[in-house]
Amino acid sequence: MEGTADRQRLIAALQQVAAGxxxxxxxxxxxxxxxxxxxxxxxxxxxxxAEDVLQDVxxxxxxxxxxxxxxxxxxxxxxxxxxxxxxxxxxxxxxxxHLHRPLDAIAEAADPSPLASxxxxxxxxxxxxxxxxxxxxxxxxxxxxxxxFDGQTYASLAETAGAPLGTMKSWVRRALxxxxxxxxx
Amino acid sequence: MSDRDPISGEDxxxxxxxxxxxxxxxxxxxxxxxxxxTDPGFAREVEAWxxxxxxxxxxxxxxxxxxxxxxxxxxxxxxxxxxxELQLKRSLALWRxxxxxxxxxxxxxxxxVAWPKxxxxxxxxxxxxxxxxxxxxxxxxxxxxxxxKAIVLTPAAVSAAQDRSPELWLIPTGGKPIPLGMAAFxxxxxxxxxxxxxxxxxxxxxxxxxxxPTGQPTGPVIATGQLTNL
Numbered sequence: 483m484e485g486t487a488d489r490q491r492l493i494a495a496l497q498q499v500a501a502g503x504x505x506x507x508x509x510x511x512x513x514x515x516x517x518x519x520x521x522x523x524x525x526x527x528x529x530x531x532a533e534d535v536l537q538d539v540x541x542x543x544x545x546x547x548x549x550x551x552x553x554x555x556x557x558x559x560x561x562x563x564x565x566x567x568x569x570x571x572x573x574x575x576x577x578x579x580h581l582h583r584p585l586d587a588i589a590e591a592a593d594p595s596p597l598a599s600x601x602x603x604x605x606x607x608x609x610x611x612x613x614x615x616x617x618x619x620x621x622x623x624x625x626x627x628x629x630x631f632d633g634q635t636y637a638s639l640a641e642t643a644g645a646p647l648g649t650m651k652s653w654v655r656r657a658l659x660x661x662x663x664x665x666x667x
Numbered sequence: 668m669s670d671r672d673p674i675s676g677e678d679x680x681x682x683x684x685x686x687x688x689x690x691x692x693x694x695x696x697x698x699x700x701x702x703x704x705t706d707p708g709f710a711r712e713v714e715a716w717x718x719x720x721x722x723x724x725x726x727x728x729x730x731x732x733x734x735x736x737x738x739x740x741x742x743x744x745x746x747x748x749x750x751x752e753l754q755l756k757r758s759l760a761l762w763r764x765x766x767x768x769x770x771x772x773x774x775x776x777x778x779x780v781a782w783p784k785x786x787x788x789x790x791x792x793x794x795x796x797x798x799x800x801x802x803x804x805x806x807x808x809x810x811x812x813x814x815x816k817a818i819v820l821t822p823a824a825v826s827a828a829q830d831r832s833p834e835l836w837l838i839p840t841g842g843k844p845i846p847l848g849m850a851a852f853x854x855x856x857x858x859x860x861x862x863x864x865x866x867x868x869x870x871x872x873x874x875x876x877x878x879x880p881t882g883q884p885t886g887p888v889i890a891t892g893q894l895t896n897l
Contacts, residue, residue, distance in 0.1 A: 494841060501838045501870045502888030504744065504800060511737060516729035519736075524727045533736050540740050545887055551843070556714055563724045564687070564717040571689045575696075608722035626688065630723050635692040658684045665719055 488513075492558040493550075500547035507544055515540075517559070518566045525570040525633045535573050539566050571633045614664035622657040625650070683709060687716035792897040795869045797890035806890035807850070807871055809835070810897070811864050818847060818864065820871075821855040834874045836884060838891075839867040849878050866894050 492513065498506030518539060522532035542565070550561055615623045625643070628634045634642070640650035685691050686699035703710045797807040805823045812819075820835055833852060836844040837860070848858030850871065870891040872884035879885050 497838065497841070497843065500844060500884060500888070501836075501868055502799070502872075502891045504741075507744075508737070511740070515736070516731050517724070517727075519732040520727045520730045521724060523730050529733075533732050536732055537736060537740050537743065541743055544744055546885060549881075549883065553843075554711075554714070556718065557721075560718055560721040563721060564714075567689065567724075575692060604722060604725060608725050611719070611722045627723070629688045629690045630720055631727070633689055636690045637692060639690070654685075654688075654690060655681050658681055658688070662684070662719070 489558060492562075493552045496543070496547050496550045496558055499543055500550075507540065510543065511540060514559070514562055518562060521563060521566050522570045524631055525567065526574055531573060531577070532570070535566070535570050539569055542569070574633045575635075610665060614661050617664055618657050618660060619653075622653050625654055626657055626661070629654070680712065683712035684716045687713050687720060793864065793866065793894040794897045795892035795894045797869055797871055797892035799890050807833075807892075809869050809892070809894075811894065813864075815859070816863075817857050817859050819855055819857045820850040822850070822852050830876055831873045831886070832876050832878070833871045833889070834878050834884070836870045836872065837862060837864055837867055838870055842867075844870065844884055846879065846882065849874075864894070868893050 492510070495506045495510040495513070499510055515536065519532060519536050522535045522539075523529065526532045526535065539562075550556075550558060552558070615626065618626070621643070625634075625639050628639060628642075636647060636651050636654065639654070640647045643650065645653075682691075682695075682699055682702075686696065686703075691699055699713075703713055792813065793811040795809045796805050797809060798805055808821045808823060810819045811817070818835065820833075822833075833850040835847040835850050835858065837847050838844050845860075845862045847860040847862065847864070847869075848856070850856045850858070868891055870884070870888050872879070872888045873886040874884070875886075
């Protein structure tokens with residue numbers, strides 16, 4: 483999804499959107515809404531809530547797209563996905579409380595679905611991250627995946643796993659440190 | 668056994684990871700968000716973690732949102748400018764008088780540059796008609812006099828809440844917005860920007876009085892227009 487040309491096109495669209503170009507917003511929407519909607523839907527699990535958050539994301543881009551700074555070297559897709567995930571998480575937390583998914587749902591999340599075809603660079607990053615997650619204790623990797631994909635908090639993870647909050651925090655923090663070390667190798 | 672976590676020294680660095688992952692809740696999440704906007708080092712650390720986790724999004728199947736999402740969005744954008752009580756007065760009379768005023772100003776500026784003939788041919792006066800939508804009513808008219816390096820921005824038909832001011836930006840092709848100066852909704856303002864203006868797009872955003880706090884547009888962009896030779 484993100485070759486160099488796509489990346490340049492997205493950066494240009496974000497800048498034109500920042501300048502108030504509505505046609506550029508439509509181009510941006512056409513290029514990114516399916517990926518971003520997938521993220522909203524995965525976290526919220528409800529189509530209409532997910533559509534609501536998706537709209538919020540583009541309204542935010544329309545008003546404040548200038549906050550994307552290509553000079554910091556962040557990929558526009560990564561930036562958009564992180565913004566969207568955060569909006570979806572905020573909506574989840576503002577809603578009826580957390581979805582308490584049973585442990586088998588967490589285990590199920592550890593079974594990766596087939597990769598959509600993306601560029602080699604992203605495939606490599608994915609493989610490296612998968613390898614590093616695979617080096618963690620399987621339950622700890624499961625907690626990280628449940629937080630990432632389902633918006634679980636320390637509190638909901640602790641409750642789901644039947645572990646004290648402090649213990650869960652220490653497991654996840656240790657896992658994050660090991661992950662960083664592994665990714666930096 | 669001490670109840671101190673042996674990795675507590677890393678706690679601070681880990682907050683960025685915890686925020687990026689999404690496990691923080693309530694006050695802790697709000698505090699991390701506040702820190703992102705005030706602590707650039709922390710913001711970069713969060714971005715680094717977002718980048719580390721990002722490959723996981725490849726596991727999420729893309730899904731087309733319903734066609735009504737774009738339609739609703741377009742409608743919301745129409746009304747979002749009302750948030751700052753901005754009213755584009757679309758009356759024909761105002762539009763005519765604005766066009767006439769712009770014409771007079773153009774003639775005056777043309778005289779200014781035409782009269783004292785410099786030895787080398789002067790770079791052309793640039794002008795831009797700034798509108799909310801392509802082909803829509805003019806909201807501001809801008810003239811750039813390269814001799815004096817001055818821009819005059821004249822409002823045509825626009826007003827906004829008292830505590831807001833319009834700020835003028837230059838958007839070079841493929842570049843980030845460059846602030847040119849603060850304008851006004853009620854009167855023409857002349858500004859001598861630090862940046863050189865050779866072409867590109869002008870944009871006006873609505874900012875807090877005194878201008879954007881970030882150096883980039885933070886409020887809605889209410890009008891844009893391409894600079895062209897007069």
